Amino acid sequence: MLKGVAEATPSNPVSAYFEELSQVLSSMRVSDAEGKPIELQSGFEWVAETARKTQDAGNKLILIGNGGSAAVASHLAIEFVKNGGIRALSLNDPAAITAMSNDFGYANVYSEQLKIQGQPGDMLIAISSSGQSVNILKSVQTARAKGMTIATLSGFQPDNLLRNRGDVNFYVNSTQYGFVELAHHALAQAILDIYVFPQQAAK
Template sequence: MSKVDHTWLGDYFNKYKGLMFDEQVYGKLLEFHKLCLSVRERGGKLMFAGNGASASISSHGAVDFTKQGRVRAVDFNEPNLITCFSNDFGYENWIAKAVEFYSDPEDVLVLISVSGKSPNAVKAAEYARSKGIPVVAFTGSGGDNPLRGMAEIDFWVDSRAYNIVECIHMGWLMAVVDMLVGQAEYPVN
């Protein structure tokens, strides 16, 4: 095990600085913000999904986009829904089936997957695209991951460090929420 000290921490947090705060992502954040405003104006909703920690990020995102950003949002993290749809349609199809049952034409699908290769997320993106539902993807790992290539707006973190990628995904999502609010500091009640 390597020595963990101030230098290690400095190197660790410099990875965040270089990846999260890259000005090249600003355009995509602005584009996602504009898409969210459009969804809100036409009465649509954001549908969030992911696996593991990405499911937790999806839940947090759905709540904050709804409550703070005033863009209706749902996530597909109900255990009953996941186990029912996985049992009946296969685990690789459960998110696509959730999109099939819950989507409306004015909605947007937001998929979060560090690998960008999760079969259930990829199949959900394929289904959404076949129905004309825009896909926003938050991925990491290899830049050639399939989910990234299916998204109208693609947020990619050039890292294979799961914790770093997941934290950056959360930061970018919350930045868009704050853009919808119009400020970074505000009452939450």
Template sequence: MKRTDDTASPPPAEDVRSLYPFLYSDSSDADSVLDQIRRSTVDKAREIVALRESMFARDGSRLLECAGAMARRFTGGGRLLAFGNGGSSTDAQDLASLFLSPASGPGGTPPPLPAFGLTNDIAVITALSNDIGFDVVFARQIAAFAKPLDIAVGLSTSGNSTNLLRGLDEANGRGLLTIGITGYDGGKMAELDGIDYLFVVPSPSVHRVQEAQTTLYHVLWELVVEHLAERVKP
């Protein structure tokens, strides 16, 4: 049955059209479309490379300092607790897996370190969300089993998630080393007094923010591994 104008699909949002203009081009010229795809890909690659370079030029020394503080916590028996929402939850789990199950490299396989993603247990997440509220899903877990030598890492693109802020506040109150990784202008996370190390990816694009954050916490892991290796040298 023919669709009427009333049931036709609405035009794509302008921001989507600007991200992928080649998908909405009226031209049927395949070479032109492929050229637009190539230029779009190159532009995005240049953007993320420039963002990473500026971020590490600004925060390189603080990343090294943060890694040293994390290494001291691990040496003393501390554990890493990582948390976030949505895509940042996946990043938090990836971060935890880097420490817990490190990949082997030219120098061999680093020793595993105790690390946990606070969104791994869906029963706990849904119980707390249903019985109390989603705002406490991280703070309650930290209150239940965090120790003063532990490390809390909160990841967010906006820095405004209430449950994340409450989790970091709870961690700070219990003496944990607190690390915030966020984007844009830092959001409300940048206003917290209790974050020991805050790393902000200054980009308005959520795609570039998450790409740069992934690079950042992989570098942080490598620096921690290097610090620990130096400590066990004879």
């Protein structure tokens, strides 16, 4: 290998990209509903344990997000069901989104569904890169009123509105959508791989 090829310099954008992604993942922070810091492992364990308790109580997980975050929500819902044995669904079916948006406005596409789909004891995982999406914030408010537990995944500004709305809140310190979405997907997949799948395999 030529000298300097593996260095993260402007002439090596691939190495620079993955170096920045590594830094973004390392900067992830977790807090509780009062904004108090939580160890990352404790946050992971809370999500996994709450998901299992939700399933054991006969309830379900509901995942929501917009754009790339919606894709993450869909993928994770499938993983929880197929590999985790946990009831889960995402609320981003195109017909449902367009119907709710047409009748109630886009700000209510998830909250209106949650009014019907959500039950006390369900768990909501709300994903928003910016943490400022009105439809996600309104959904969290609806979930709270219905007695659901809530985990949030956000990024961009440290004081984004979603960051203090969940029982446990994961924050990614980046203003780039790609990095935030990758980090959200990685942390949720890590929770599944480390804490959920082994439990299911042991049954």
